[in-house]
Amino acid sequence: MEVDVRVNIKDAQKENTKIIEVEGILDSDTMPKADKTISDFIEKVDKKGLCLILDLNKLKYINSSAVIKLMGYFITMRNAKGSFKLVIPQGMVYDILDILGAKKVLEIYSTLEEALKDT
């Protein structure tokens, strides 16, 4: 059976850097489940100086309500003096973020390696 959404929190093997990988679909139905894991992590972690990378390489679909949540993670990290980066390859998910003007606000990279290099 296809996975609706799966969230994996990974150690980046780099100081002050964490990776959250999201796989599957982020929409009004699945976002609450993903958000619980991500928000719980962000709430508990020491955000100051932390670089949080959200890796959406394996994400197949995103809708506008899920994009709002991503913006919320960005604001939380920025206000706590941390940073927030998104990894999204060119394609359909990237285009939705482009339409919504997210490129003007968020740091977006096409590969995880590029995002890690810039931490």
Added chain:
Amino acid sequence: MGARRKTIRIEIPADTSIVSGLRSFIARLARRVGFDDYEGFQIEALVDELCSNAIEHGTRDGNGMGKIEVACFLRKGQIELIISDKGDKEFNIGKVFARNRRRIEKGWSDEELMCRGRGLIIVQALADELKIETLPKKGTRVKVVKRHKPAKERKKAFAFPK
């Protein structure tokens, strides 16, 4: 499917968990009339955003007991969707479009970043035609048309419609 127009009407409860199955179903039908996988994704996004809006704003009781109707008209290389709800909220669509354009062109404030209501921006960008009618006490009816375009004819960057 041939050149003749095929019509499908579906009434669904105001429950977002039903939308993902519905959007996949409609995208699959669209692929059968000539849309490619990328356009199928765009059609999924149109169905998703319009149904989610109708469920959120267009069901009077707001507790998931209302219903919305999705009508889908398919012909070769074209899909027309009409999403109808029975909401009693009236809104000025011109103001919504102007606000969306300003947000996209000038950027988002922190407050706006967390605001809902961006679904229509996606719909405006992806649909070839968009028409919205709100009738007092009778609900809102949104019609969108999407036509197949070969990949080489598509714009690389999305331009926000004027």
